[in-house]
Amino acid sequence: MTTAPSRPEIVPFVAAWSGEAPQRRRVIYGARGGIAFADETPEDRDQHGVLWNGRAHRRGTGRPEYGDVHPGRQRVAMEHRLCQVCGSAADHDARGTLWLIEDHRGDWRKWPEGLLTTHPPLCLPCAGKAVRMCPHLIGGSLAVRVRESEVCAVYGRVWSSSAFGYPVRTANKEVVTYGTAAARWVLAGQLVRSLHGCTVVDLERELAP
Numbered sequence: 001m002t003t004a005p006s007r008p009e010i011v012p013f014v015a016a017w018s019g020e021a022p023q024r025r026r027v028i029y030g031a032r033g034g035i036a037f038a039d040e041t042p043e044d045r046d047q048h049g050v051l052w053n054g055r056a057h058r059r060g061t062g063r064p065e066y067g068d069v070h071p072g073r074q075r076v077a078m079e080h081r082l083c084q085v086c087g088s089a090a091d092h093d094a095r096g097t098l099w100l101i102e103d104h105r106g107d108w109r110k111w112p113e114g115l116l117t118t119h120p121p122l123c124l125p126c127a128g129k130a131v132r133m134c135p136h137l138i139g140g141s142l143a144v145r146v147r148e149s150e151v152c153a154v155y156g157r158v159w160s161s162s163a164f165g166y167p168v169r170t171a172n173k174e175v176v177t178y179g180t181a182a183a184r185w186v187l188a189g190q191l192v193r194s195l196h197g198c199t200v201v202d203l204e205r206e207l208a209p
């Protein structure tokens with residue numbers, strides 16, 4: 001007899017499920033340069049004209065794929081600053097929205113001011129659960145209040161032109177800023193925000209009633 005591996009109780013809102021098959025679409029050259037889908041529809045691009053990688057929406061079907069971010073839900077969460085764990089509104093107070101970010105305080109002098117992140121913010125109850133149930137999630141992370149943040153880029157696979165008459169995928173997944181030439185060549189998988197007006201806070205104190 002085998003026992004099913006115990007699964008963590010929380011499946012993050014942005015995690016993909018095995019029942020949500022990635023779309024396999026043929027990529028061609030776009031009429032305005034860069035890449036396009038052969039069977040593209042207006043919903044395949046965001047308001048900046050960037051092409052998005054599609055995936056079925058069947059949250060809860062099959063097994064959670066913790067390491068795999070669902071492009072559609074990550075985009076909604078990041079765009080509307082929803083909690084990455086439960087999908088409800090993230091926590092805001094006078095110092096800003098609550099984010100948990102990896103501690104890289106040595107990276108630059110005013111870190112994390114100007115940091116680019118693909119991780120959506122959190123609500124207080126989920127931040128509390130993360131602390132209690134998934135300490136590995138927040139080990140090495142810092143709680144930060146962010147007064148202003150801007151949707152400024154996408155993270156995704158960059159494609160390039162080729163000698164074969166069709167575009168080819170490169171090995172690179174990159175953060176590509178909106179409005180740049182590269183934005184026509186990326187197949188976006190996640191939305192990126194830049195963080196400004198940051199205050200590092202004590203998460204335990206934030207959680208105190």
Ligand SMILES: [Zn+2]
Binds near residue numbers: 087122124125126127
């Ligand atoms: Zn939450």
